[in-house]
Amino acid sequence: MSSNLLKTPKDRGRAGDKIFSGVSLGAGILILVILFSVAMFLVVQASPVFTADPETVTGGEGFAAYIFPIVVGTVIAAAIALLIATPVGILVALFISHYAPRRLARIFGYVVDLLAAIPSVIYGAWGYLVLAPQMSTIFTWLAENLGWIPIFAGPASQTGKTILTAGIVLAVMVIPIITSLSREIFLQTPNLHEEAALAMGATRWEMVRMAVLPFARPGIVSATMLGLGRALGETMAVALVLSPGLLSASLISSGNQTIAAEIALNFPEAFGLRLSELIAAGLVLFVITLIVNMIARLIISRSKEFSGAN
Amino acid sequence: MAVDQSIQRRQSQLTRGKLPSYAVWVVLAAAVILGAALSSLIGFSVAGWAVISAIVFVIGATLVTAVAEGGRKATDRLVTYLVYGAFILALIPLISVLWTVLERGLPGLSYNFFFTSMNGITGAIDNQTVEDGTPVLGGAYHAIIGTLQITFWATLISVPIGLLTAVYLVEYGQGKSLTRAITFFVDVMTGIPSIVAGLFAAALFALLFGPGTRMGFVASVALSVLMIPVVVRATEEMLKIVPNELREASYALGVRKWRTITRVVIPTAISGIASGVTLSIARVIGETAPILVTAGFATSINWSAFSGWMSSLPTYIYYQILTPTSPTSPDPSTQRAWAAALLLIVMVMILNLAARFIAGLFAPKTSR
Known part of the structure; x- marks a missing residue:
């Protein structure tokens, strides 16, 4: 798109052209610099903890021993969230794209987007004051009847503030992400494929299974990965809903902690080495979510090339 | 002639082996009654009633379809109910959150809330308001x-x-x-x-x-x-x-x-x-x-x-x-x-x- 084919005699505005293209190039590079400096500043501020005497780190056994349980806790919370959110999110997306009456589908789409618009602290407050008390009765029942399964081992939390409750709140926050991305891809399914399946006498589900889902598989995978990224990094819902503790296999007694909540709960009072520790924990979280997001984006860009979508 | 037509209609190939449209409602009514009975066995609650009824309805409707219309139609019906169910399930937290915020937030919206800060509001003041039942002081x-x-x-x-x-x-x-x-x-x-x-x-x-x-x-x-x-x-x-x-x-x-x-x-x-x-x-x-x-x-x-x-x-x-x-x-x-x-x-x-x-x-x- 070269524009300077026509040169005015006085060359008026040539400087403007240069400045404007330079400034916009600078803005683009600035974004790369920001992302790079996010990583750099975190590394610099976190570095004292890696060289520190293991005894001075919280827990007294070095950074690895400190970070491991909360990484596992983060993964547990995210796993619970995805186990619930992936099937529900995909089915809701199918509902909006293929099952709901055409005229209502748009409105339902807005409604699901509304779920995404609610600030996370409000979900946290809701989980803390509404969901957790409700869950405690279910937990008691689970501990009594299914207590022999390690994940439902008692004693059940009386407040309901456990990692399972946190996982459910996270699931509610992840569903709209998975839904809106999957919906976009379901809607891109070639109409001819769908009509061909229906013309062969397929039922609606057979049409979805044979025409829509194979087409959308990479999209679903990457939507789930992006949901995972959100669930891993979500802070407030966990900070409010979970009453933290040591790593434990039981999902219904208080215990476990996630990286993001650990930072949020302890950062305001932290100083010195504790501060570096928390920033290092943030760095670990950053690296994990970065990897998850990059894989998701790679899958999306690959599937775009192959499917002919867009 | 009239007799002939009614016989022909009954034998129509297009509607044969299909459930009549009221069948779903019959199953639904049965599921609601059965759900009420089952939930009162384990301690009645409206939520438990709704959940059990929904499960019974989905299983029942699928089975009835499987018997009358065959397995493919039954699978289709099951998935349709699951899809609708997932949407309703996703709406529950949304409605619950919005309702909670409205119900608990509306009483707190006052002049004090909008135009005063928390400066000088201590625990003692809050205790006093609770004791006296006066409007909450301090705001955002x-x-x-x-x-x-x-x-x-x-x-x-x-x-x-x-x-x-x-x-x-x-x-x-x-x-x-x-x-x-x-x-x-x-x-x-x-x-x-x-x-x-x-x-x-x-x-x-x-x-x-x-x-x-x-x-x-x-x-x-x-x-x-x-x-x-x-x-x-x-x-x-x-x-x-x-x-x-x-x-x-x-x-x-x-x-x-x-x-x-x-x-x-x-x-x-x-x-x-x-x-x-x-x-x-x-x-x-x-x-x-x-x-x-x-x-x-x-x-x-x-x-x-x-x-x-x-x-x-x-x-x-x-x-x-x-x-x-x-x-x-x-x-x-x-x-x-x-x-x-x-x-x-x-x-x-x-x-x-x-x-x-x-x-x-x-x-x-x-x-x-």
């Missing part, structure tokens, strides 16, 4: 001011950077490897956990101004890390759909490229850009974690984003719930928190609606 004035200031500065940083980057991506960098890198990393940036963005800003200002630097502006920097990618994506999409004919017409008249961009391309796309910016504000206005680690928390009004700790609505909600002003009677704090939550949701909803309104209002007049 300082938090509202903080939210507006922090969001304003974040917008002021993000919009130029985001807009110019999008201009570069669409107008200057087509096909360059730098463009691919920026696009990829902008996508990756949308996935940065908000608390990491907060830590980044905190770490940056700790290096520049010494450890423990907390003020509103640090929070704005943290929020703009989250906001920039949203602005870039929205603007990029909008610039891409500006018809190339407009650019070419402008070039043909001898207009310079930067004048074309600022006078033709951006004005054409302005409605989409404005609505994208509004949506990005809606996204960051409710962020809590980055503000928690960058702006600290204050109970009194702070008009300056460049000095001193600052409160914002999300952190206000967080602290009012987690550490009530009066630990022995947390009700006033809870009430303030829900009122603030209601205010925050209303702000986000208004921003979302405004985005749609703007998109419609300035939509370019396309040729028919």
